[in-house]
Amino acid sequence: xxxxxxxxxxxxxxxxxxxxxxxxxxxxxxxxxxxxxxxxxxxxxxxxxxxxxxxxxxxxxxxxxxxxxxxxxxxxxxxxxxxxxxxxxxxxxxxxxxxxxxxxxxxxxxxxxxxxxxxxxxxxxxxxxxxxxxxxxxxxxxxxxxxxxxxxxxxxxxxxxxxxxxxxxxxxxxxxxxxxxxxxxxxxxxxxxxxxxxxxxxxxxxxxxxxxxxxxxxxxxxxxxxxxxxxxxxxxxxxxxxxxxxxxxxxxxxxxxxx
Amino acid sequence: xxxxxxxxxxxxxxxxxxxxxxxxxxxxxxxxxxxxxxxxxxxxxxxxxxxxxxxxxxxxxxxxxxxxxxxxxxxxxxxxxxxxxxxxxxxxxxxxxxxxxxxxxxxxxxxxxxxxxxxxxxxxxxxxxxxxxxxxxxxxxxxxxxxxxxxxxxxxxxxxxxxxxxxxxxxxxxxxxxxxxxxxxxxxxxxxxxxxxxxxxxxxxxxxxxxxxxxxxxxxxxxxxxxxxxxxxxxxxxxxxxxxxxxxxxxxxxxxxxxxxxxxxxxxxxxxxxxxxxxxxxxxxxxxxxxxxxxxxxxxxxxxxxxxxxxxxxxxxxxxxxxxxxxxxxxxxxxxxxxxxxxxxxxxxxxxxxxxxxxxxxxxxxxxxxxxxxxxxxxxxxxxxxxxxxxxxxxxxxxxxxxxxxxxxxxxxxxxxxxxxxxxxxxxxxxxxxxxxxxxxxxxxxxxxxxxxxxxxxxxxxxxxxxx
Numbered sequence: 001x002x003x004x005x006x007x008x009x010x011x012x013x014x015x016x017x018x019x020x021x022x023x024x025x026x027x028x029x030x031x032x033x034x035x036x037x038x039x040x041x042x043x044x045x046x047x048x049x050x051x052x053x054x055x056x057x058x059x060x061x062x063x064x065x066x067x068x069x070x071x072x073x074x075x076x077x078x079x080x081x082x083x084x085x086x087x088x089x090x091x092x093x094x095x096x097x098x099x100x101x102x103x104x105x106x107x108x109x110x111x112x113x114x115x116x117x118x119x120x121x122x123x124x125x126x127x128x129x130x131x132x133x134x135x136x137x138x139x140x141x142x143x144x145x146x147x148x149x150x151x152x153x154x155x156x157x158x159x160x161x162x163x164x165x166x167x168x169x170x171x172x173x174x175x176x177x178x179x180x181x182x183x184x185x186x187x188x189x190x191x192x193x194x195x196x197x198x199x200x201x202x203x204x205x206x207x208x209x210x211x212x213x214x215x216x217x218x219x220x221x222x223x224x225x226x227x228x229x230x231x232x233x234x235x236x237x238x239x240x241x242x243x244x245x246x247x248x249x250x251x252x253x254x255x256x257x258x259x
Numbered sequence: 260x261x262x263x264x265x266x267x268x269x270x271x272x273x274x275x276x277x278x279x280x281x282x283x284x285x286x287x288x289x290x291x292x293x294x295x296x297x298x299x300x301x302x303x304x305x306x307x308x309x310x311x312x313x314x315x316x317x318x319x320x321x322x323x324x325x326x327x328x329x330x331x332x333x334x335x336x337x338x339x340x341x342x343x344x345x346x347x348x349x350x351x352x353x354x355x356x357x358x359x360x361x362x363x364x365x366x367x368x369x370x371x372x373x374x375x376x377x378x379x380x381x382x383x384x385x386x387x388x389x390x391x392x393x394x395x396x397x398x399x400x401x402x403x404x405x406x407x408x409x410x411x412x413x414x415x416x417x418x419x420x421x422x423x424x425x426x427x428x429x430x431x432x433x434x435x436x437x438x439x440x441x442x443x444x445x446x447x448x449x450x451x452x453x454x455x456x457x458x459x460x461x462x463x464x465x466x467x468x469x470x471x472x473x474x475x476x477x478x479x480x481x482x483x484x485x486x487x488x489x490x491x492x493x494x495x496x497x498x499x500x501x502x503x504x505x506x507x508x509x510x511x512x513x514x515x516x517x518x519x520x521x522x523x524x525x526x527x528x529x530x531x532x533x534x535x536x537x538x539x540x541x542x543x544x545x546x547x548x549x550x551x552x553x554x555x556x557x558x559x560x561x562x563x564x565x566x567x568x569x570x571x572x573x574x575x576x577x578x579x580x581x582x583x584x585x586x587x588x589x590x591x592x593x594x595x596x597x598x599x600x601x602x603x604x605x606x607x608x609x610x611x612x613x614x615x616x617x618x619x620x621x622x623x624x625x626x627x628x629x630x631x632x633x634x635x636x637x638x639x640x641x642x643x644x645x646x647x648x649x650x651x652x653x654x655x656x657x658x659x660x661x662x663x664x665x666x667x668x669x670x671x672x673x674x675x676x677x678x679x680x681x682x683x684x685x686x687x688x689x690x691x692x693x694x695x696x697x698x699x700x701x702x703x704x705x706x707x708x709x710x711x712x713x714x715x716x717x718x719x720x721x722x723x724x725x726x727x
Contacts, residue, residue, distance in 0.1 A: 018716050020671075024681045025709055027716035031723075046720045051677040057664055059625060061647030061656065065668035072672040156627035185584045189624025196622065197701035198274055202588040203624065204705065232706030 003095055003158070004118040009130045013043040015080035017094070017120075019087045019224070020052035026224050032251030033086045033123055039254055040133055044084075049076035053093040058101070059190050067101050074112040082130075083120040086247055088154020088222045091122040096157055122154060124222055124246055128163035138253035139172025147179035147216035149207075149230070149243065151223035155183060164222055164246050171253055179219060180210045188229035204233040211241050219243040262379060262410050266595035266607050266616035273593040273622070282420045286412075286590040289419040293581035296525025297632060301518075303527075316518040317636040319511035320572035323472075327563065330472040330505045331554070337475025338552055342537035348555045355386035357553050358464070358497060362392060365495045365549065367461040373479075373486035374398035375466025376414060376575055377499050377555060379597045380610070383464070395456040397485035399449055406433040412591035412599060414577040415523045420590040453485070463489030463547070467500035468574065469515060470552075473508050476536050477552065478516060480529040487531055491539075496547040498535070501555050503563075503571035515574060518634040523576035558610040567642055570605050572635045579629035579639060585622055594619060601629035601639045608646055617655050620646035678717065685711035 014037060018030040037044050054069030073094075077083060085091045098113040127133050146168050154160035161183075168176050187193065187203025207230060211219055221227055221243055230243045265272065276282055301309035323330060338345050348354035362370070370392055372378065384394045384405075396405040400417035404410065407429050411417030418426065423442060430436035436448050465486055469478035477498050479486055490496045506512050512534075520526040539546020562571055580586045580600030591599025596607045596616070604623060608616040620643050629639040650656055670680045688711050695703040702708060714722075 020677070023716040024684065024711055027712045027714065027719050030716035031719060034720075034723075046717070048717060049674045051671045051674060054671065057668060059644065059647070060660065060664065061620075061644070061649070061651040062664040062668075063648050063651075065664050068668045069671045076674070152624070152626035152628075156631055183628075185624045185626035185628070187584065187624060189626070192621065192624045194698050194701045196270060196273070197704055198270075198277055199585055199588055199622070200624070201705040202277055203584045206584075228709060229706065232702070232708060235707040236705065 004099065004114060006118055006121070006130075009082040009119075009121060009126065010132075012081040013045060014082050014084045014126075015077055016044055016046050017050055017053070017077070017083050017085040017090065018046065019085060019090045021224050021228070022086060025228070026245070029086060029224060029245045029248055032245070032247035033084070035251050035254055036127075036136070036247055037084065039136065039138075040127065040131060042131075047076050047080065051076070053090045055090060055093045055097075056190055058093065058097055063101070066097075070098055070101055070113065071109065073098075074109070074116065077116065080119060082126075083116065084123055084126045085120065086123040086222070086245065087224065088122050088151050088158055088160050089225060091120055092153040092157035094120040122158060122160055122222065124163040124167060125158065125160055128166055134166040135170040136167065136250060136253070138250065138257060140174055140249075140253045141256040143173045143175065144218060145175040145177050145216045146218050146220050146249065147177050147214050148182060149179060149186070149211075149219050149221040149226065150183045151221050151226045152185050154222050160222060164220065167246065167250065168220060171250065174249070177215045179214045179216060181206070182210075186226045186229050188226050190225070193229060200229075201233075204229060208233045208237055208239060211243075212239055214241075217241070218249070220246050220249055222246055262382060262597050264596050264611055264615055266611065266619055268595055269593055269616075269618035269622055272595055273589045276589040276593050281422045281425060282590055283588075285422050286420050287587060289413070289416060290581040290583075290587045293416070293523070293525065293577065294632070297522050297578055297581065300521040300525040300527060309521075312514070312518055312521075313634055313636055315514050316574075316634050317572070319506060319514055320574070320635045321569070323506050323511065324503070324563075324568060324572055326507065327502070327505065330507055331502060334470055334472040334475060334505055335554075337472065338537070339475070341475040342550060343475065344549065344551045346551065346553050348553055348557070350557050351381040354381050354499065354553055354555050354557070355383050358383055358499075359386060359390050361495065361497060361549075361551055362387065362390070362462060365462065367392065367495065369393045369395070369456065369459045370462045370464060371395050371397050371456055371460040371485075371489045371493065372401070373463070373465045373481065373489040374401050374417070375464070375499055376411070376597060377466055377501050377557075378464065379410060380557060381499070381555070383499070395453070395460075397453050397456070397483075397489060398481070399446065399483060399485075402449060402453065403429055406430075410592070410597070413580055414575050414591075414598065414600075414602075416577065420592070457488045457492055460489070460493040462495040462497065463491075463493040464497045464499060465490050467498045467504055467552070468519065469512050470500050470505045470554075471509055471512050471534070472505055474534075474536070476534045478506075478512050479533040479535060480516060480519060480531070481533075482524070482526075482530040484531050487533060490533070490535055491546055494547060495549045495551070496535075496538075497551045497553060499553050499555060501557070502559050503573075515634075519574050519576050522578040522632065522634040562609050565609070566645060567605065567609055569637055570602070570609060570642060572637060573602050573606070574635060575602075576634055578632040578634060582628040582632040584624065584626060584628070594622070601643070602637070605639055605642045605646065613646065613649055613653060614655060617650060620644075620650060674717075678715065681711065681715050685713075
């Protein structure tokens, strides 16, 4: 299914959909996103009624529950001109899945789904494709090498990956290097990680091995859910390497600037 | 041997595969090699060209699907005009009976078979052996599988799950081969054994990669030449063809016969690319005297009428298996029937009933690489999601999940309840420490879990704006 066309977001104010996991577990990543957006001159607001996009229900077959959460999302983001979300997976839910959950017969809900799909941007694509910014004019406090892990939904649902790499390439003192099988799933898969833990772990083991063998000091990705799986595996296996969200890497450079 | 249906045991079967180091090594290397070679061949000219080929192939198969009833009639007419005898089978029992009737009619004793996934679905070998016929699989991989009394674990590389050493041991045990670790010697040995069977064969059975409606021909691809021997040397040839194998024109066939090997083995064309046009003609020195096509439904027309019709455009290349990180970890046997990998996770429930293959739609992290590599662009992740919906709808989900999801949706439809849930989770984590209760324990078995933040983002946001 083709993605709905979007208007240029330049000059518009941004409603941040921070995602449920960032809200509860990685609030610092949410602040990093806000810092970077404000750094490039974007006005950001946080619609306080927001919760989750509904993906856990949708992915496990519970369509009624997914629709109920989507309806709540429509209300929470009623006023939004542009939505930015620091997750390729949740952005795929908003862009691809919402329009498929409601039929033209659903009237207003159908239009709401279309509206949300047509104003939503994942964080890295908002900067690069939306605003046309690849160089944030920032530099890290010290040299560090990075490799990018392409989280599945962002890569295959939205065609992401290029934008994050561009931003890293233009970040001062950052060196971009390779991660073998960077496009292969880490094994998270939402409830898959709980329903089929041994398989999820086999995929994770493969990812951890590739991370350990990578020349990069730090792995960067665009989804905190995959990051949770990878860091959970790296930490359990006593690896010294960690995965960071792109926004946190960029914000590190911004903090140096401010200091 | 006919295939036992064990798809409901997927999790247990996957665990067995995960604990088999030989299988892990063999399937890990085989799938990654196939994946790599596919990309090199498909995108040899350019990525755009490869993607264009995929869309062209998808269009050809989707058009054939839309016109299926008409094209089947056209095909039957043109097959008969070419001298084929055409029979229709509604299910496995009918197909197997037709094969046995033909064998009996022609006094057949030895049957040589080339590779056919449909024949696995039908259990035709089992039926023939039960009727006293001698059946020899002649594709090298299938030959090994048959010797070891197994089923294929991969659509195009049936013995992918075995290492060279395991295959050597099978040849030594079953055929008294002089032990060797040299693959070429092993292949030469199998070739010599098979040569005798080819010479003795009364009847050859093949599948059909494509049924070309406009010419009444069967398209067959192979690399070992065994299929050519099966379809041209014996007096009788039967092609077992699923009704979904139809393509409208020779031009469509030309497109598909390129994307099939590119996607499966990374070849531009297979070593042998055959178009079969029925029995040998009077002026020809060879070819079968009697050529039959058995057109098999076996559940396909039911899929045709459903939301999953597009699954019928599959050309059985195995690319989704090579790309799938789940299949890479399990091989095909874990899926508990004929077809493994993403296409198996979709086709199996559709062909044997969702209630008999309940774990399969969940045997995926929904990473989407199956759709990405599919030469006919089947939206397998969408179908897996829809099958999950059907599982819930038909009451096949666990009561615990139903309740959890209902409660979860209640929590997620109010910011206050959401925030309260977050606090409760943090408090729970504080009390429990590293212990995670119930199914959450499946997480902590292999991974650490981060701490819930002392203050959620919504609170930090509020504080930040109260300051400024």
